[in-house]
Amino acid sequence: MMRSAIAMGVVTVVVATFSGRAEAGDRKSGPSLAAADQLGGINKGLSVAKKANDVRDLAMTDAEEQELGKLVSERIRTRYGVVQDAGVHRYIGLVGLALAQGSTRPALPWTFIVLDTDGVNAFAAPGGYVHITRGALALITNESELAGVLGHEIIHVTEKHTIRSIQKSKAVQMGAQETMSGNSALMQRAVTATYDNIVEKGFGRAEENESDEMGIALANKTGYAPNGLIGFLTTLKDRNKDSKEKRGLFASHPEMQERLDKIGKQITSQKLTASATLQPRFAKNISYKPVPVTSIATVDPGAAGLTGGGAKPEEKKEETKEAPKKSGFGLSRMMPTGGGEKKQASVTASGGARGVDPEKDSKGGSNPALVAVRMGPADVAAFKKEGGLS
Ligand SMILES: [Zn+2]
Numbered sequence: 001m002m003r004s005a006i007a008m009g010v011v012t013v014v015v016a017t018f019s020g021r022a023e024a025g026d027r028k029s030g031p032s033l034a035a036a037d038q039l040g041g042i043n044k045g046l047s048v049a050k051k052a053n054d055v056r057d058l059a060m061t062d063a064e065e066q067e068l069g070k071l072v073s074e075r076i077r078t079r080y081g082v083v084q085d086a087g088v089h090r091y092i093g094l095v096g097l098a099l100a101q102g103s104t105r106p107a108l109p110w111t112f113i114v115l116d117t118d119g120v121n122a123f124a125a126p127g128g129y130v131h132i133t134r135g136a137l138a139l140i141t142n143e144s145e146l147a148g149v150l151g152h153e154i155i156h157v158t159e160k161h162t163i164r165s166i167q168k169s170k171a172v173q174m175g176a177q178e179t180m181s182g183n184s185a186l187m188q189r190a191v192t193a194t195y196d197n198i199v200e201k202g203f204g205r206a207e208e209n210e211s212d213e214m215g216i217a218l219a220n221k222t223g224y225a226p227n228g229l230i231g232f233l234t235t236l237k238d239r240n241k242d243s244k245e246k247r248g249l250f251a252s253h254p255e256m257q258e259r260l261d262k263i264g265k266q267i268t269s270q271k272l273t274a275s276a277t278l279q280p281r282f283a284k285n286i287s288y289k290p291v292p293v294t295s296i297a298t299v300d301p302g303a304a305g306l307t308g309g310g311a312k313p314e315e316k317k318e319e320t321k322e323a324p325k326k327s328g329f330g331l332s333r334m335m336p337t338g339g340g341e342k343k344q345a346s347v348t349a350s351g352g353a354r355g356v357d358p359e360k361d362s363k364g365g366s367n368p369a370l371v372a373v374r375m376g377p378a379d380v381a382a383f384k385k386e387g388g389l390s
Pocket of ligand 1: 152153203207208211
């Protein structure tokens with residue numbers, strides 16, 4: 001796995017890693033009571049259930065989850081490129097870490113990555129790798145909206161939504177005696193299924209609702225105005241209001257309004273009253289300009305996920321065998337899953353053309369390297385203090 005072009009091309013850097021409070025919580029002394037409650041169902045799902053035919057659902061340790069996330073992130077970064085700007089990464093990393101500290105898995109090596117594309121998207125890979133596009137940042141107007149988006153993605157990681165989804169779909173199974181460790185063929189199958197799940201398919205409605213609900217609570221707990229996600233989703237809705245297809249986050253789809261209403265109700269019923277929006281700080285750090293959906297340069301959706309420089313030949317072969325992808329809208333993992341129109345895998349066209357989702361099929365940058373920014377607990381504490389966060 002480490003032989004991939006990307007891994008070799010990059011100095012060993014970790015972006016915005018917070019390795020403060022020991023691995024303690026997660027591994028040794030076990031999660032807190034609250035975390036255990038929330039994770040109970042998942043842990044149960046992860047347990048090795050031997051099947052009659054000696055095949056079991058994908059099971060993995062924390063270390064394997066970490067390795068999987070790293071490889072999936074490489075693939076996402078190869079597809080979209082990384083904005084080579086340390087200042088931007090430092091800022092996004094600080095907001096992300098401030099949130100992640102308050103999550104149920106604070107000790108993960110959280111890594112926040114800004115992808116070099118105009119498409120509006122965010123992707124959470126297992127193990128703590130959170131990606132957000134330049135295009136998404138361009139639509140965000142203040143730090144509480146950013147916290148709303150990152151909080152949502154962080155919950156996809158802490159609740160292990162991807163791994164659960166792969167288990168549920170049986171996209172990857174393993175022999176009863178098999179483990180992932182040292183099994184590169186199995187790991188590659190998992191990487192492909194995970195990438196497909198994150199970038200192409202998106203999560204189911206239950207996972208999206210859970211990420212909304214817990215993500216908003218997390219943002220509020222950190223001191224951010226809890227309606228940040230509403231602000232961002234409303235911008236997205238406006239961005240896509242003229243779309244005839246249910247593209248662009250199902251903008252005209254009733255589910256979007258339902259979703260916004262649900263979030264609003266939660267804020268009221270749970271009395272979430274944090275108030276930091278921090279528009280000036282956001283504006284000082286982020287100055288991207290949004291590109292209209294119809295002006296986004298796109299690439300062949302059939303090839304987009306496959307041509308990553310880091311992909312080895314056998315990976316490509318594996319991917320091309322897959323059935324046509326279900327539609328994934330830009331930020332579809334942030335959206336309720338609706339009908340999911342079919343995508344033609346081999347259409348090459350400009351933004352807005354049939355079969356192309358500009359937000360997802362947007363052209364990306366060419367540099368997949370992580371940007372090295374070192375931050376520790378003291379930096380996060382200072383950042384929170386400066387913003388009046390809790
Ligand atoms: Zn989501």
